[in-house]
Amino acid sequence: MSERFIKAISTDEIAPGGMKAVELDGNEIVICNSGGKYYAIQRRCGHMNAPLDMGTLDGIYLTCPMHCAQFDITNGEALSGPVPSDIGHEIPPPFLGKYLQNIGMLMKHVRTESIRTYTTKLEAGWIQINIK
Amino acid sequence: MSKSLVNIESRKKSLHYFFEKVVGPLGFKFTSDEDLMNFLLEQEVILESKHGIPFCPCQPLRNDRARDMQIVCPCIPFHRKHFDEIKRCWCGLFIHKDIIDPDKLPQLPPKEVNNE
Numbered sequence: 001m002s003e004r005f006i007k008a009i010s011t012d013e014i015a016p017g018g019m020k021a022v023e024l025d026g027n028e029i030v031i032c033n034s035g036g037k038y039y040a041i042q043r044r045c046g047h048m049n050a051p052l053d054m055g056t057l058d059g060i061y062l063t064c065p066m067h068c069a070q071f072d073i074t075n076g077e078a079l080s081g082p083v084p085s086d087i088g089h090e091i092p093p094p095f096l097g098k099y100l101q102n103i104g105m106l107m108k109h110v111r112t113e114s115i116r117t118y119t120t121k122l123e124a125g126w127i128q129i130n131i132k
Numbered sequence: 133m134s135k136s137l138v139n140i141e142s143r144k145k146s147l148h149y150f151f152e153k154v155v156g157p158l159g160f161k162f163t164s165d166e167d168l169m170n171f172l173l174e175q176e177v178i179l180e181s182k183h184g185i186p187f188c189p190c191q192p193l194r195n196d197r198a199r200d201m202q203i204v205c206p207c208i209p210f211h212r213k214h215f216d217e218i219k220r221c222w223c224g225l226f227i228h229k230d231i232i233d234p235d236k237l238p239q240l241p242p243k244e245v246n247n248e
Contacts, residue, residue, distance in 0.1 A: 058149075081184060
């Protein structure tokens with residue numbers, strides 16, 4: 001498949017350890033600066049589509065802000081699924097309890113998939129992304 | 133728990149990365165016994181795949197969230213006094229930074245340390 005690099009953002013726009021979401025040709029992408037190296041991944045979490053740029057980047061590991069699933073930004077590999085949340089000790093009202101039970105039942109079947117990565121290159125201070 | 137397609141070796145590597153950041157400032161390091169370390173990290177990945185949380189592989193889950201959260205690896209802050217006394221954590225994944233040979237460490241039950 002032929003390459004198609006698109007100019008995304010200037011390197012000045014992301015500090016080391018930072019992330020920035022962009023949309024290129026209809027693709028939602030997050031550009032990550034991991035210690036001066038730039039990686040591009042799909043913006044949507046492989047678990048439940050949360051925007052990953054709102055998560056946390058630590059080295060090459062990105063944690064989703066929604067359920068804390070983790071991914072390796074160098075290859076998009078899913079490293080862990082969602083972390084179970086604590087709803088506390090109080091018994092919720094029946095309607096809410098039923099709702100949470102249904103959500104929990106559905107979530108058991110949601111699989112955490114690895115995410116897509118994109119090749120990046122630097123040219124004249126710009127990060128370019130191959131969207132093919 | 134939600135299903136996930138986790139590669140055990142990749143997850144072990146990332147757990148090692150995150151745990152090292154936590155235990156270092158607490159005065160601990162990973163055990164020098166690499167076979168033991170690999171075995172324990174693998175068990176944690178399996179537990180995490182099942183429960184969503186990397187619990188300590190050598191402690192039983194009690195189905196009591198407050199107690200179970202005290203055995204989430206690295207559980208050093210919750211059992212600090214005991215671990216400082218025995219110079220390692222219960223399963224031996226972490227040892228005090230000044231320990232070279234973890235096999236020579238004494239085993240003391242929590243009651244003897246008088247804090248648990």
